[in-house]
Amino acid sequence: MTETVADTASDARYRVAVIGGTGPQGKGLGYRFALGGHDIVLGSRAAEKAEAVADEVREKIAGTTGAGPVGTVGGASNADAVAQCDVVLLAVPYDGHDELVASLASGGALAGKTVISCVNPLAFDKRGAHGRIINNGEGSAAESAQELAPEATVVGAFHNVSAVGLWEEPGFLDEDVIVVGDVVEAKQVAMALAASVTGRVGIDGGKLRLARQLEPFTAVLISINRKYKVHSGLRITGLGEH
Numbered sequence: 001m002t003e004t005v006a007d008t009a010s011d012a013r014y015r016v017a018v019i020g021g022t023g024p025q026g027k028g029l030g031y032r033f034a035l036g037g038h039d040i041v042l043g044s045r046a047a048e049k050a051e052a053v054a055d056e057v058r059e060k061i062a063g064t065t066g067a068g069p070v071g072t073v074g075g076a077s078n079a080d081a082v083a084q085c086d087v088v089l090l091a092v093p094y095d096g097h098d099e100l101v102a103s104l105a106s107g108g109a110l111a112g113k114t115v116i117s118c119v120n121p122l123a124f125d126k127r128g129a130h131g132r133i134i135n136n137g138e139g140s141a142a143e144s145a146q147e148l149a150p151e152a153t154v155v156g157a158f159h160n161v162s163a164v165g166l167w168e169e170p171g172f173l174d175e176d177v178i179v180v181g182d183v184v185e186a187k188q189v190a191m192a193l194a195a196s197v198t199g200r201v202g203i204d205g206g207k208l209r210l211a212r213q214l215e216p217f218t219a220v221l222i223s224i225n226r227k228y229k230v231h232s233g234l235r236i237t238g239l240g241e242h
């Protein structure tokens with residue numbers, strides 16, 4: 001399918017390891033970041049699985065018209081992907097997340113890196129999706145990642161962006177990416193990457209602990225999606241051009 005996409009709003013170029021890059025969210029964000037000119041290494045517990053998905057992403061990019069200079073797309077084991085990049089996106093399920101982050105951080109492998117978490121700790125029952133209580137309500141997946149990788153700087157972003165939209169919508173998504181974190185420079189990385197997805201830099205949503213609100217909010221979007229048969233997203237009004 002031929003698609004169109006306009007130039008992104010930021011000149012910064014990053015090299016991003018996508019942990020869990022074989023899943024729909026990591027693959028979709030990796031595709032968008034590469035279209036935005038960033039170099040991507042999709043990570044997996046099995047390197048050959050990541051290489052196969054990297055082939056799929058490169059093929060998708062080749063069929064996308066109107067893209068500016070695109071980034072490279074590779075595949076590797078999660079640990080090798082981290083070693084090759086200064087920015088790391090966590091796109092894995094919450095189950096197993098803590099063990100994975102601890103293993104990635106071992107030996108200081110995440111030291112000095114910007115780690116972006118889009119992990120949503122959700123549960124599903126007969127009434128639909130809902131947010132899980134993390135650390136007795138005083139935590140979030142992003143804060144857990146920061147505790148497990150203290151030498152890295154963790155920010156939360158891309159929680160509310162649908163994987164289906166990332167892969168299937170032509171052009172930029174008509175929504176905003178809210179970025180939370182305690183270090184402005186790290187937030188700016190995620191805000192710049194967001195421009196590959198929405199055509200606008202992301203919005204600084206405040207401190208990392210507000211991931212406690214962003215992560216479970218996705219349950220509301222899932223509920224809206226089911227009721228209206230759409231792929232809904234968030235748009236923040238009142239900011240003017242940002």
Ligand SMILES: NC(=O)c1ccc[n+]([C@@H]2O[C@H](COP(=O)([O-])OP(=O)(O)OC[C@H]3O[C@@H](n4cnc5c(N)ncnc54)[C@H](OP(=O)(O)O)[C@@H]3O)[C@@H](O)[C@H]2O)c1
Nearest residue numbers: 020022023024025044045091092093096119120159162163
């Ligand atoms: N899907 C969405 O629309 C969406 C939207 C916003 C945010 N998110 C969040 O993004 C994250 C990824 O979502 P997804 O739908 O792409 O998830 P997914 O398909 O269930 O998992 C993504 C990848 O994570 C790896 N993985 C699975 N279990 C693991 C474990 N125990 N330890 C280490 N790696 C494991 C797998 O890769 P390998 O087998 O190749 O290692 C898998 O392909 C989730 O936290 C989700 O809440 C998703």
